[in-house]
Amino acid sequence: METGMPPATSEETSHEHSLEEELAQLAQDEDVCAGVGETEEEPGEGAPADLRTAVAVQPCPADVARGARDEDVGAEGGEPADEEAPSALRNEVAGADPRCARCGRVGVEQTAGTDEGIPSRYPRPARRTGSAPCTMSIPPETTRPCPIERIGTTLGRARCRLPARIERMKQSLAAYGQLTPLVAVPHREGVELVDGFKRLAAATMLGWSTLLVAVTPLDETAQWATMLLLNRGPSSMTTLEEGLVLRELCKAGLTQADTAALCSRHTSWVSRRIGLVERLHPELVESMKLGVLHPGSARRLLSLPPGNQLEMAAVIGSARLGPRDTELLVSLWRRTKDPAARRLLLSEPRASLQKHHPETRRPPVDPRLSSEGQRLSRCLHRLEAITTETSRRLRAPPSTEDLAILSKVLQAAQSAASRLTTELGSARTSASARESEGSGATN
Secondary structure, eight states, X not given: OOTTOOOOOSOOOHHHHHHHHHHHHTOSSTTOOOSSSSOOOOTTOBOOHHHHTSSOOOOOOOOOOOOOOOTXXXXXXXXXXXXXXXXXXXXXXXXXXXXXXTTOOBBOEEOTTOSOEEOOSSOOOOOOOSOOOOTTBOOXXXXXXXXXXXXXXXXXXXXXXXXXXXXXXXXXXXXXXXXSOEEEEEETTEEEEXXXXXHHHHHHHHTOOEEEEEEOOOOHHHHHHHHHHTTOSTTTSOHHHHHHHHHHHHHTTOOHHHHHXXXXXXXXXXXXHHHHHHHSOHHHHHHHXXXXXXXXXXXXXXXXXXXXXXXXXXXXHHHTOOHHHHHHHHHHHHHOOOHHHHHHHHHSHHHHHHHHOGGGOOOOOOTTSOHHHHHHHHHHHHHHHHHHHHHHHHTSOOOHHHHHHTHHHHHHHHHHHHHHHHHHHHHXXXXXXHHHHHHHHHO
């Protein structure tokens, strides 16, 4: 074992344990898709009925079903997951006037077994236990073209600029046009944007002069709540972005309990996300909003003291490390107790990662590959490194006791490897056929 790199011990402070537990509860974040709909939360995450109806709230637009898409994967077609149709379009598609399953008002329904409000012909019985206005009812809205220069972005202070997603949106708008309107509230000088910040940024980059906007009258509290509801999904809004919006709701005068009721969530869901934002160094919060620091990388820095967060952020920025590599680098730094070894780690982050985690080795960029092809190339190289390491450990061999404990994991891994082998074979066959066609055309 390398000097200065002792294994992690149990001598952690109670604060570190508490923070690690909270971060573990948020493991289903922007890096992992949990299927279509909301990211998975621990049991009891939904707010109880008496909490949801304890405070009266202003009606706000319904959230719509979102397509799950990992942040590392580009859109296959159409606009990315942050696109959401206005109520008029949703009702037209549904062919009926949907009603809220909670309160019976015209709007959207909540179907059984999901938190997503979507149009449906088959409403379930309302189960509201109080008289609080339903947050899933839709106020009147008008859709009209609006000059881009008259669209305000004040509420964008709670959103993070993600260049990769904006680039994918730009490609989508260029190929398909604007599929659904932005959502905004009326303002004396035009409109104030509530949802559609990536579309606005992409359209501006394309040189567009106008965008279709659905204008809905909402007060300040309802604006922030609408932003959350319209961005429910595993890849629509990062955990830290949710924390920024929830903090704005609390600044508007709501308690965390009121905010949880407004969002139909448990208070722990609200407090954890606000706590994450407050633990992050203020300078890094601003860097995250500007798109300089990826929200996924920012979340990995939360286990460090604020001063060390800045130092580590500078390192990952200069080395261009992604969220996964940042997590590994932070783990190595915390395990390293020797100051000299820590300085070496931060001075040569990629070399250190490649030494201790060979799977992080990045292949050279092939300019012939598309962005999706480059992602696949990185996955294949990581797969090769992980497969080599796993084979080496299995040949050791492990103890019988360890193998017995890992029996189910081994079975699952074998099944996954079998499926992957089939898919790799199919891809290789397609590649060989393409090579044959190319050589035939050359001859």
